[in-house]
Amino acid sequence: MDGTKQGNNMDSRQNNDCLKQKESNQLQGKQCGRREFLSRALKAAAVGSAAMVSGCGTGLLGSSEESALKWQEYFKKNYRLMTPEEKDETIARLERLAKLRKGVDIQMSSTEPVEDVLFGYAFNLTRCEGFMECVAACVKENNLDRKSQTQYIRIFEMEPGEMTPESGNGKYFHKVPVENHFYMGVQCFHCENAPCIKACPTKATWREPDGIVVVDYDWCIGCRYCMAACPYYGRRFNWNEPQVPVKEMTKKQHYLGNRMRAKGQMEKCTFCVQRSRAGRLPACVEACPTGARVFGNLLDPKSEIRFVLKHKKVFRLKEELGTDPKFWYFID
């Protein structure tokens, strides 16, 4: 039967758009009984494929390639349950969808974590001068919504002696640095014992083996429990459909990182997973003109971050909560 045939095809993971197109054309030429339709639909649902769309459902759901891809996207698994082939398939679909919707050629990856790497971050309170180059670089790199002006990083202007950003000025806009003030950057701290992960009812957010706390945007139901659970205000919610001008879009994307989110999905800093897993520094680190930001592998005894932890006075925010963040502040 046709449904079975297509099901098998899906199983053998032949990710060939042309092939599918050809098959769907063949299928369209055939008469479809109600029973056949239903059984095929069931099988389609079972393998999470588009048999229904490419079969008899065409009239129902529109025959365009876009809606077929969208339909298949609905049935994909949580990222952590996907086989490598399934990851490749969804990436191919997302790349194609970006092309169809916005006419933009993106390159998406699902680069896996490197073994024996645990990412950590240190922030030099003495050096930061509040220039906010990091904020701008992050917005650009991570395709953050320009409409609501989402930002992952916030910089606070602080009086001497203050230690929590709550008492700092997060709204400054004047020439910096101001005498007798210091500047403190806050973002997601990638807690080892992250309360946001525990709060998520759909397991849409988790800690990767290299320590990065990520969100599978397509599994997020937008309940914002994680946002309430995070003691550092590290998460950002998409209240509207994120808007990024195509010519400003970062095309090199990661499934768990800077790919385009949708309305109603949670997002957050990912230590630029698309960059860091390729050995590069996160955009904020690279953009910082004062070198206040240090990033590296905590498990490498020769890394710079290890030097900072060993030789500098370091502290973490709200350490008493036991969240165990991988983000340290230090002074020269």
Added chain:
Amino acid sequence: MKTPTLKSYFFRILPALLLILSGLQVYAGQGGVVATIKKATAPFNDEERVASVPLLPGDTVLVKTKYQGGIFWTETRKDKVERFKCSQCHNNKDVTIAGAAEMAHGDITSVHGGKQKPLSCFTCHKKDERDFLVTEKGLKVDMDHSYRMCGQCHFRQQKDWVGGAHGKRVSFWAGKRVVKNCTSCHDPHSPLFEKRWPRTYSRPLVK
């Protein structure tokens, strides 16, 4: 009175058991990431492990100081100095152009060393070693290795720079360690960063 059966006995000690168990769990969880870090002492060969580490960029030199037992590179300076080599003009021949000094170096204002002890040109540049810098102790320093010059006074910063707490790495955390030179970020003639407007401003959080 009934003698306690095994089952009821178990229920009686259950709270104590739970307490011990939870205590054990807290104990096991102690230390967290800091303990993990302390345990990680094996060397990590990033060039082997990270697939896409870059080649060494062209405009770098090997730093003459060791970094945690290893080696590292820094950005060159000479190729960024307009009109290097200095001895092209500063040689035995007379300079015939009027106002040549003003034309060549008029853009330099030296704001370095504070009001009490301002540095002069000749603190670092010497009349008979035009193409090099010369330290207080008379050591000739190649301009690409300007960190050796700065480190005379700013030895604390130099130590942090060698370790990685001052200055910054170029582009990659993995692969060969390439860091910015002192002169990549600081103008040696007026090394303080100028005040300026921030690039953007923070948006209030929407919850």
